[in-house]
Amino acid sequence: MEKIAATALVSQSSSEQERKSVGIIRLLTSNRLSMIGLLLIIVWIALALLAPLLSPYSPIEPDVANKLTPPSVSHWFGTDNFGRDIFTRIAYGAKYTIWSGVAAVAISFCVGTILGAIAGYYGGVLGSIIMRVMDMFLAFPALVLAMAIAASIGPGLTSAMIAVSVVGIPEYVRLMYGQTMLLREKEFVEAGRAIGLKNSVILFRHILPNALAPLIVRATLGIGFAILISSSLNFLGLGVKPPIAEWGAMIAEGRQYIVSGEWWIVSFPGLAIATSILGFNLIGDGLRDVLDPRLRSSSGNKKND
Amino acid sequence: MALYILRRLFYMIPVLIGIVFITFFLTRILPGDPALMIAGTEAPEEVLKKLRGDMGLNEPLYQQFFHYVIRLFHGDFGFAWHTGHSVFSDFYTRLPATIELTLASFIIALAVALPVGIIAATKKESIVDHISRVFSLIGSCVPSFWLALILIYVFYSKLNWSPAPLGRLGDSVSPPTHLTGLYVIDSLLTWNIPVLEQALAHLLLPAIVLSTGMMAIISRMVRSSMLEVISQDFIRTARAKGIYERSVVMKHALVNALLPTLTVIGVQFGLLLGGAVVTETIFSWPGVGSYITESILATDYAPIQAFTLMSALIISFTNLAVDVIYGLIDPRVRYD
Numbered sequence: 177m178e179k180i181a182a183t184a185l186v187s188q189s190s191s192e193q194e195r196k197s198v199g200i201i202r203l204l205t206s207n208r209l210s211m212i213g214l215l216l217i218i219v220w221i222a223l224a225l226l227a228p229l230l231s232p233y234s235p236i237e238p239d240v241a242n243k244l245t246p247p248s249v250s251h252w253f254g255t256d257n258f259g260r261d262i263f264t265r266i267a268y269g270a271k272y273t274i275w276s277g278v279a280a281v282a283i284s285f286c287v288g289t290i291l292g293a294i295a296g297y298y299g300g301v302l303g304s305i306i307m308r309v310m311d312m313f314l315a316f317p318a319l320v321l322a323m324a325i326a327a328s329i330g331p332g333l334t335s336a337m338i339a340v341s342v343v344g345i346p347e348y349v350r351l352m353y354g355q356t357m358l359l360r361e362k363e364f365v366e367a368g369r370a371i372g373l374k375n376s377v378i379l380f381r382h383i384l385p386n387a388l389a390p391l392i393v394r395a396t397l398g399i400g401f402a403i404l405i406s407s408s409l410n411f412l413g414l415g416v417k418p419p420i421a422e423w424g425a426m427i428a429e430g431r432q433y434i435v436s437g438e439w440w441i442v443s444f445p446g447l448a449i450a451t452s453i454l455g456f457n458l459i460g461d462g463l464r465d466v467l468d469p470r471l472r473s474s475s476g477n478k479k480n481d
Numbered sequence: 482m483a484l485y486i487l488r489r490l491f492y493m494i495p496v497l498i499g500i501v502f503i504t505f506f507l508t509r510i511l512p513g514d515p516a517l518m519i520a521g522t523e524a525p526e527e528v529l530k531k532l533r534g535d536m537g538l539n540e541p542l543y544q545q546f547f548h549y550v551i552r553l554f555h556g557d558f559g560f561a562w563h564t565g566h567s568v569f570s571d572f573y574t575r576l577p578a579t580i581e582l583t584l585a586s587f588i589i590a591l592a593v594a595l596p597v598g599i600i601a602a603t604k605k606e607s608i609v610d611h612i613s614r615v616f617s618l619i620g621s622c623v624p625s626f627w628l629a630l631i632l633i634y635v636f637y638s639k640l641n642w643s644p645a646p647l648g649r650l651g652d653s654v655s656p657p658t659h660l661t662g663l664y665v666i667d668s669l670l671t672w673n674i675p676v677l678e679q680a681l682a683h684l685l686l687p688a689i690v691l692s693t694g695m696m697a698i699i700s701r702m703v704r705s706s707m708l709e710v711i712s713q714d715f716i717r718t719a720r721a722k723g724i725y726e727r728s729v730v731m732k733h734a735l736v737n738a739l740l741p742t743l744t745v746i747g748v749q750f751g752l753l754l755g756g757a758v759v760t761e762t763i764f765s766w767p768g769v770g771s772y773i774t775e776s777i778l779a780t781d782y783a784p785i786q787a788f789t790l791m792s793a794l795i796i797s798f799t800n801l802a803v804d805v806i807y808g809l810i811d812p813r814v815r816y817d
Binding site for chain 2: 449
């Protein structure tokens with residue numbers, strides 16, 4: 177009898193999860209700002225995928241006859257100092273920026289969540305070692321640490337991405353650690369232990385899904401930050417090599433022309449970076465409003481916690 | 482209190498060791514040959530071999546770490562081959578420029594963020610509140626290097642209000658007598674008005690750029706902690722006693738609302754140091770930040786390593802100072 181009750185308790189944790197997620201999607205789609213954010217991201221992904229179809233120009237081949245032409249009907253965003261079409265380069269460049277942001281966050285999310293879960297659930301010496309090491313990483317300013325890592329691996333798109341993901345790890349570890357510490361005292365975890373589930377099953381099948389909400393919010397907001405850092409690395413010359421059309425690198429290349437008045441080389445890639453970050457931040461803000469238990473309880477509809 | 486400071490210093494030791502450990506191992510664990518990084522990719526094999534011996538790369542790792550720490554204690558941060566000086570002397574000559582820039586942006590950020598945060602909290606949903614919300618939203622997604630270039634375009638290329646983004650002074654004047662190394666302060670102390678004007682004009686735009694990130698965060702923090710404080714009982718009591726609203730806000734609420742803001746200043750310093758690399762590069766500001774970019778472009782790793790270490794140390798000690806000040810202002814936190 178007790179075992180049945182315990183099993184029911186354990187399975188309750190997952191059915192609640194499903195019920196919640198339906199409500200979350202409905203709440204999220206009713207949030208106008210996060211829908212704008214979603215739209216922005218969809219536009220950028222579409223541009224990245226359809227770039228070869230949308231533009232007759234090459235993102236890399238120079239066209240010296242048309243260099244430094246201001247925006248016009250044939251070149252919407254003008255051309256750069258090599259005569260390359262800026263719009264084409266931005267569309268092709270979307271994949272580097274969006275991809276490196278998403279991939280970097282995916283890496284730090286996975287590594288951080290696992291480390292945080294282990295530290296929180298098992299605790300002890302291992303747990304405190306993990307947490308102290310994270311404290312040490314947090315002592316460095318994000319951009320400076322990312323620079324140091326990227327520089328020591330050697331410039332390149334992958335090394336910039338690794339650098340950004342390493343810098344992001346501690347935050348997820350700390351979040352997951354806190355969540356796990358809270359959840360491991362809950363009844364359904366105790367029930368899981370009572371029916372003899374393995375620690376790893378309790379941790380990854382029952383604690384993890386219940387701990388995810390704030391982590392997902394953090395990750396969505398983190399993509400914007402990752403894009404910001406990785407475009408800064410590219411701007412500083414730690415990322416892609418020319419002539420690859422990454423947005424930060426495009427701004428670095430167009431830098432000297434701003435003084436002589438060719439504003440379009442720098443302006444449009446910057447707007448591209450800003451709108452893609454804005455997109456992820458708006459989605460993240462919307463998700464936080466829906467998922468963050470603190471905000472939810474303050475708005476009155478206190479449900480299961 | 483002295484005991485509290487001592488205890489905090491003691492707690493810092495493992496973190497400091499960790500920081501040194503990380504900056505050291507960044508060059509060793511990650512793929513890439515430190516000798517190759519220092520000598521450059523063009524270096525012949527014999528040079529690399531000799532360099533590896535000189536750098537102690539053939540020794541066991543723990544010995545290398547030990548020697549690294551010993552060198553740090555002697556103020557030896559390595560040699561920057563692209564300038565031909567030791568990293569320490571390069572930092573020494575370039576640090577005043579960076580300090581001047583970061584201080585100026587710190588002041589600008591506070592001067593804007595504090596009033597904006599207070600007004601946004603006391604007059605919720607007012608125009609100031611909305612503008613500050615939009616501003617901080619934009620501030621979180623606009624890259625500072627882009628903002629810098631756009632401001633240069635508008636204020637230098639188009640309007641010509643700002644001097645060319647080429648360093649701390651124009652060509653026509655020579656630097657003031659070296660007292661602190663901060664041109665604004667030196668020219669004030671020696672009452673050198675033409676230089677003062679030049680120094681301020683050159684400082685304004687980069688300082689604004691560097692301050693924006695911090696401004697956005699601090700104004701939102703002040704706002705939210707003000708809102709929290711204002712809803713508390715003692716504020717209601719103060720109002721019920723008939724104290725002027727102005728005095729309730731400025732004396733009773735603000736002091737309590739500033740404390741949480743104080744705690745993030747260490748993090749803010751980190752943002753400033755990272756931002757200084759980008760901002761100084763764009764404005765050709767001859768500080769540590771632009772030196773780091775030069776080192777990156779020259780694949781000269783010693784300065785980067787030293788800067789990484791230095792910035793983590795600055796943040797750690799800023800956090801310590803903040804905690805001590807916090808303990809002085811609010812004794813409750815000392816008894817944890």
